Amino acid sequence: MSSVPMVGDFVRESxxxxxxxxxxxxxxxxFMQAGFLPKDVNYVQQAEQFKCQFDEILKEAIMLSDCTASEDVLKSGELVTSTTLLAEKKTQEMTGIHIESSLTIEELRLKADLGTIPQDIKSHVQWLNQKAIELATAFAEFKAMILDQVTKCCLVTNLxxxxxxxxYREALFYLKVLKRLQNNQFVDARVDLLEQEVFWDxxxxxxxxxxxxxxxxxxxxLCRKARDFARRFEKLEHKMKGEGLPASSFGQLIQENLSATLAVAEFKASGTELILACQxxxxxxxxxxxxxxREANYYLRILQTWKPGYLGRG
Ligand SMILES: [Fe+2]
Ligand SMILES: [Fe+2]
Structure with a gap:
């Protein structure tokens, strides 16, 4: 059953x-901005605007997160990795798109929750969530519109x-978790574990x-390895979707998901290093x-929240 979150949980999870x-x-x-062709300057500008607007959300969240962030989140590598800063610099150099690295430096400096979340920031966080809901909705619509143009062969991009x-689905995921938080629908922002596993697989x-x-x-x-991973996750996703999954096999599936995600995270990390080294x-x-x-690291943290006997149903 869902229950009403404490102010600290709401603030921290948001x-x-x-x-x-x-x-x-x-x-x-x-990525979208870098993928458009020169004639689609209008879309390039719209993508640039979204980038700047999400930078504002991130900036605000970093400012409010001083000593509120969860330790396991900071350690997970889902916010920034050891290569994020270098990856941003190199990508900016290669694409000419400005990337606000000062936010990455600030995120690297974040300190964990000291158990003293100021009660008065709740309304500020509610306002930030609302702002993020509006922006993520507009961005999801933009992505859907571009997909529609591409599907109708009216637009070509490098994606x-x-x-x-x-x-688009990742934007919907952000929106879903945000709306649940705003509506006090669960204690911590972890949505149903089973549902998350199907999504992230x-x-x-x-x-x-x-x-x-x-x-x-x-x-x-590397192409072969990447295809092997694709097949492995496809199989896991089918298993997770299997009708009438017995509770006894859930723990086993979590372990299978954990080892597959750990392996793919390693593959992605070494790929980033090879690209940075121009190899x-x-x-x-x-x-x-x-x-x-980072998305794999987020999934790993969610998987690691599972304890035997807990099915993740909020
Ligand atoms: Fe993504
Ligand atoms: Fe993704």
Missing amino acids: LDLHLFMARIMKEHAI FPSQFTHV EIMGEHAEFVAHFLDPSEKE LKSLLSPLLTDHTL
């Missing part, structure tokens, strides 16, 4: 979510149509597919691989 998701959204805007579906599988398609065909070994032939930017690594 801010933790923005620290992860506002950054993810602003990077989607960067695959399925990548627009992918980033699909996301992990798609990352592997995208990487396989963006690698140069000469990178045969990989591909169409991938280091920020894109680092981005997918």
